[in-house]
Amino acid sequence: MSEEATLGQLEQLGRVLHERVLDGDVTASAEVAEVLMPLTISRLRRSYHSLYDPHLVDTAVEDALMNYFSRPQQYDPAKSSLASYLYMSARGDLLNLLERDKRYTEHLRLVECVELDNSETEYGVEVKDEFDLEALILALNSPVWQRLSDLLPDPVDQEIVLLMMEGVRKTSVYADVLGISDHPVGEQAAIVKRHKDRLKKKLQRNIQRSELGEND
């Protein structure tokens, strides 16, 4: 089975489970946790594999699930899949945990496991080589993280940037966020590329080199 088909099934399962959670179904929460917790942990661990305490990922995913269970109505299925929602929520919780625990900066190796983009990829665009967005935003003393929501008030834009930071390359994931999954694949790719280019340019324009920590 193709990965896209699997993603489609997961998305459908998430929709069904979410409806059951809203309906007060007594086993739906357990099923959400059983299906999506391992997936979210795995994905977050891949993105943050150099954490000094890998259990922070587990804690963040637990936070995300507990938040979802207590306020399931905050999730809007029209905007993203439940899996994406939980991932983004857990990712935010993880960053908060890291921010609270400054020690992580001594242990975190910012391995360039993901690139902002790659000129060899189909959708590659020209960006400055030294523009390390991931390092920039993960730097806790950087004001960029706080500014991101100011620069990109649209939640869809924020989600796209966060996916880019995660190194997500699959057009289908971006298409899902943009709500264009029903468009032809070629059209999806073009639209996704246009959004990614726009956001990169916007970030490049607004983020100063001094914020990249290039004083050494």
Add this chain to the structure above:
Amino acid sequence: MTETPVSLRVTKQLSGLVRRLRDNPDFMAFVLAAYQRQERLSDDALAKYLNTTPAMLPRLALCKRPASNSPQFADQVRQIAAYTDIDAAKLANMVRQVDTLEKLAEQPEVLESEKAGAQQIELRPGLLAATRDRYEREPGEEMSSQPNDETSSED
């Protein structure tokens, strides 16, 4: 949803979430923790009482707690029982016992005032007896209502 056994890795991940939900009365994690305290049962002993495996307990704990005063109580218990492959009657009695003792614990002033009224005192055994009372069982179902009877051999 298939009731396949969860892997050890997933069980471990779910257990972390279960620990954090033990304080949330909306979840079976709360009920299980309360029942274990009341009956002084370890995880293994609880699993043995429920005739399940310790690995299945997180799945049970992550279910929402059925409301014993709800008309859907029996259906909800049956759904959880089917999902976890655990005896519905045992689950129902467990939830009811925890519910009842929880309500008693919420009314310390009433219990204090019992000294002034024998009528109130008579409610207590009735309430406690109700906790042992009954989920309607299917013909042929058997169950021990005394979990420690089953687990005393472990001690």
